[in-house]
Amino acid sequence: MSSSITPSSPPTRRRYYGSCHCGRMRYIAFISMPPAAVGNDVDPQTTVRFYKCNCSTCHKMGYFHIRLPDSPRDFYLLSPLDLADLSDYTCFDKKIHWLFCSTCGVRCFAVMGKGHVADVDLEAALGKESNGKTTRVWKVQDENWKENQTGYLSVNAHTIEPGQEGLDLRELGQKKWIQYLDCKDFTGQDRYDFPHEGGTW
Numbered sequence: 001m002s003s004s005i006t007p008s009s010p011p012t013r014r015r016y017y018g019s020c021h022c023g024r025m026r027y028i029a030f031i032s033m034p035p036a037a038v039g040n041d042v043d044p045q046t047t048v049r050f051y052k053c054n055c056s057t058c059h060k061m062g063y064f065h066i067r068l069p070d071s072p073r074d075f076y077l078l079s080p081l082d083l084a085d086l087s088d089y090t091c092f093d094k095k096i097h098w099l100f101c102s103t104c105g106v107r108c109f110a111v112m113g114k115g116h117v118a119d120v121d122l123e124a125a126l127g128k129e130s131n132g133k134t135t136r137v138w139k140v141q142d143e144n145w146k147e148n149q150t151g152y153l154s155v156n157a158h159t160i161e162p163g164q165e166g167l168d169l170r171e172l173g174q175k176k177w178i179q180y181l182d183c184k185d186f187t188g189q190d191r192y193d194f195p196h197e198g199g200t201w
Helices: 056-061 169-172
Strands: 012-020 026-033 050-051 065-067 075-079 097-101 109-112 116-122 134-140 152-156 178-181
Touching: 026 178
Parallel strands: 050 178
Antiparallel strands: 012 026, 026 075, 050 065, 065 152, 075 134, 097 109, 109 152, 116 134
16 A cells, blocks of 8 residues: 555544553553544654554564654653653664553553653643643653654553543454554565564554
8 A cells, every 4th residue: 555545534533541551651642533544655743653563672562553643742641750660671773762661561652752741731632622620741842843753652552441432453453554564674665454574463
């Protein structure tokens, strides 16, 4: 699939909760489903993307990427608020932090770039009328953030709480919305029909 396609129904932005297994790591991701477009030439700043990579890191971790189009406004870590309270693993160029819970070992997200603690109006973040209540969160820094260039944030789809309206991981495979990347050899083209060597469904 070299060009983009547009799913039949318009995207709806919803708040999705996720966590590690023990609940020490908790977050909110704002995701518009279905994806606004699917394809290899889609602008990553316009739609949510789901993909599986066959590099040794993602393969060993069993990581299922959700890439949000606007991470500073689409992802909020509820706990812990200090990333130093999480365990960290970096590999290869050592730029991406594959953070994980030191209690249960689950990886909820990976990040490259600066972040800070802020008070966020979650209703306003969803596009609703503000109720005046704010929630203290950790978030990536807005200033100079450009997805895949100055910053990187990937949510592990396996850590989204199941049963939330509008996001069923089974549907992603059924509708061929999962992109398979060849980041092991960098020879195969990105595709949506089946994984590259070393990758998984």
